[in-house]
Amino acid sequence: MKKGIHPDYHKVVFMDSATGFKFVSGSTKNSKETIEFEGETLPLVRVEISSDSHPFYTGKQKFTQADGRVDRFNKKYGLNK
Secondary structure, eight states: OOTTSSOOOEEEEEEETTTOOEEEEEESOOOSOEEEETTEEEEEEEESOOTTTOHHHHTOOOOHHHHHHHHHHHHHTTOOO
16 A cells, blocks of 8 residues: 555544444544443444444335235225236
8 A cells, every 4th residue: 555645544433313222343433422331431422323223224214116006906806806
């Protein structure tokens, strides 16, 4: 790597603002907020969505579009009972 052209890469704590879930990852993101995490003082970056709150990863996804298609099919072919 060339010196002086890359941003500072360091450990950062990311916190999901919806659930409070925290995890450490390497990042170039900076923050004025810090937090004590596992014995280290690290910068804190708040995120709106993480794997802890995203419907795809939690299994709480709703399939509203598929329900509409099934209802239309049943109505079209008279399968409603």
